[in-house]
Amino acid sequence: MAIFVEQLLNALALAGLLFLVSAGLSLVFGILRVVNFAHGVFYMLGAYLGFTTVAVSGWFWPALLVVPPVVGVVGALLEASTLRFIYRRPPIYQLLLTFGLALILEESVRVLYGPTAKGIDPPPLLEGAIGIAGTLYPRYRLFLIVLSLAVGAAVWLFLQKTRSGLVIRAVAQNSEMADCLGADIARVRTWVFGAACALAGLGGVAAAPMTTAYLGMGIGVIVDAFVVVVIGGLGSIPGSMAGSLIVGAAQTWGAYYLPETAMVIMYAVMGAILIFRPWGLFGEEE
Amino acid sequence: MTILETRGLGRTFGALRAVADVSLRVETGELRALIGPNGAGKTTLFHLISGLLAPTSGQVAFRGDDVTALAAPARCRRGISRTFQITSIFPELSVLENVRIAVQLKAGGNFRLLGGRALLEASERRARDSLGALGLLDRAREPAAMLPHGDQRLLEIAMALAQQPELLLLDEPTQGLSPEDTAATVAVIRRIARERRVTILLVEHDMDVVFDLADRVSVLHFGQLIAEGTPDAIRGNLDVQTAYLGGPE
Numbered sequence: 001m002a003i004f005v006e007q008l009l010n011a012l013a014l015a016g017l018l019f020l021v022s023a024g025l026s027l028v029f030g031i032l033r034v035v036n037f038a039h040g041v042f043y044m045l046g047a048y049l050g051f052t053t054v055a056v057s058g059w060f061w062p063a064l065l066v067v068p069p070v071v072g073v074v075g076a077l078l079e080a081s082t083l084r085f086i087y088r089r090p091p092i093y094q095l096l097l098t099f100g101l102a103l104i105l106e107e108s109v110r111v112l113y114g115p116t117a118k119g120i121d122p123p124p125l126l127e128g129a130i131g132i133a134g135t136l137y138p139r140y141r142l143f144l145i146v147l148s149l150a151v152g153a154a155v156w157l158f159l160q161k162t163r164s165g166l167v168i169r170a171v172a173q174n175s176e177m178a179d180c181l182g183a184d185i186a187r188v189r190t191w192v193f194g195a196a197c198a199l200a201g202l203g204g205v206a207a208a209p210m211t212t213a214y215l216g217m218g219i220g221v222i223v224d225a226f227v228v229v230v231i232g233g234l235g236s237i238p239g240s241m242a243g244s245l246i247v248g249a250a251q252t253w254g255a256y257y258l259p260e261t262a263m264v265i266m267y268a269v270m271g272a273i274l275i276f277r278p279w280g281l282f283g284e285e286e
Numbered sequence: 287m288t289i290l291e292t293r294g295l296g297r298t299f300g301a302l303r304a305v306a307d308v309s310l311r312v313e314t315g316e317l318r319a320l321i322g323p324n325g326a327g328k329t330t331l332f333h334l335i336s337g338l339l340a341p342t343s344g345q346v347a348f349r350g351d352d353v354t355a356l357a358a359p360a361r362c363r364r365g366i367s368r369t370f371q372i373t374s375i376f377p378e379l380s381v382l383e384n385v386r387i388a389v390q391l392k393a394g395g396n397f398r399l400l401g402g403r404a405l406l407e408a409s410e411r412r413a414r415d416s417l418g419a420l421g422l423l424d425r426a427r428e429p430a431a432m433l434p435h436g437d438q439r440l441l442e443i444a445m446a447l448a449q450q451p452e453l454l455l456l457d458e459p460t461q462g463l464s465p466e467d468t469a470a471t472v473a474v475i476r477r478i479a480r481e482r483r484v485t486i487l488l489v490e491h492d493m494d495v496v497f498d499l500a501d502r503v504s505v506l507h508f509g510q511l512i513a514e515g516t517p518d519a520i521r522g523n524l525d526v527q528t529a530y531l532g533g534p535e
Binding site for chain 2 (some may be wrong): 162163164166167169170173174175178180181182183187191
């Protein structure tokens with residue numbers, strides 16, 4: 001029982017981080033129709049900027065508040081200065097561009113921070129462990145679960161209940177028609193790209209106390225996030241949530257029971273989805 | 287007073303002259319039908335008036351102002367709204383959200399952070415008012431895709447009407463409808479024209495609908511206006527009969 005609860009919480013914490021990254025990846029695809037290879041790098045950028053903010057201020061909480069908007073602005077500026085000009089080109093151009101951006105950002109971080117990983121201490125409030133169902137569980141991971149649930153709810157409410165949310169959903173469904181009605185598509189794209197990068201940045205800061213900030217963490221997370229959106233369906237927020245839970249569970253229990261084949265389980269699920277429901281659990285059949 | 291005037295309006299696609307030298311005047315408050323055989327250029331003319339297409343010659347004037355250089359959204363803000371020949375709704379948004387997005391996109395300022403609540407309520411009120419006029423209010427919460435085809439066409443009119451246009455362009459609003467739905471749509475259009483004091487320009491294939499609704503009829507043939515007059519005059523016009531109604535009987 002104790003082990004099951006511990007594994008369940010581990011799966012949820014991992015799913016939470018995956019959701020913060022994959023939700024943005026999915027949103028960007030829904031609005032911009034671009035598969036953003038650079039998305040993971042914004043996660044890494046969040047972790048490193050979090051390290052700097054903690055180092056400068058001596059506190060964790062400011063990092064959580066300041067870093068996501070900064071990463072969001074970086075993302076929005078990059079979209080407005082590069083991607084914006086090639087939407088009409090075939091998808092391979094956008095893929096190559098975002099791949100190039102990923103390499104440039106990754107190398108920039110290496111030059112600025114050096115090759116060694118940077119650790120962040122969790123805030124004192126979240127240090128240590130508490131007893132749950134007979135097991136001692138790290139407080140910080142519980143915080144990750146709560147944080148990602150809160151962010152997920154906030155994103156969903158924003159899309160469903162606000163004027164901008166309605167415009168974003170309309171553009172995602174039929175951008176041509178939204179354009180005819182007078183939607184400023186270019187602006188919607190920049191905002192959504194920035195917001196998605198901010199979410200990834202938030203994921204990076206939140207992950208850093210657990211994983212440290214290290215080079216390559218972006219590549220690692222983007223691969224998992226791709227699996228999540230393939231399972232859940234590109235462009236769907238509930239799909240990202242479901243996909244994150246599935247991948248989180250497959251990795252956690254896989255690593256526990258079948259350590260040699262943990263990754264295989266995740267890809268097996270993805271393969272099955274691709275065969276039987278290629279548009280994903282919550283995606284749109286096209 | 288003239289609300290819409292086109293002067294020598296033309297549009298070519300390569301060698302094809304889809305619309306040629308059309309000079310059309312529509313008076314404020316009238317219900318004008320635009321008829322013509324398939325391929326006569328009716329939809330192209332609509333695109334030129336609503337701003338979806340730029341003309342290759344001529345001008346469009348709305349309430350006396352030259353709007354030829356304005357794109358569709360800008361003309362919409364001036365007061366020209368339209369529906370499309372092929373049903374154009376957002377299938378997964380709710381019926382109410384479909385109308386609200388039309389209101390919001392006309393009003394602009396959708397990414398302003400302050401005062402959002404008031405703007406949201408205002409656009410929702412107007413959307414509900416428009417849905418009420420089209421008799422769709424009790425289905426407001428359903429996804430638009432769930433509506434039967436006839437109601438989807440009405441929803442499109444609700445979207446255009448909610449933008450509070452002065453000129454409403456309806457592109458074949460009864461296309462693909464059953465006789466009952468056609469009758470209902472005709473009644474709705476007549477009521478809108480009377481109660482909302484909106485000028486309507488209507489492309490329509492169904493001659494019964496045209497002669498039933500229109501104050502005046504303009505006939506387009508090979509991209510050119512060949513006749514204009516009251517429904518009775520058009521019915522008796524020999525040219526029109528040869529071109530369109532299949533020759534004198």
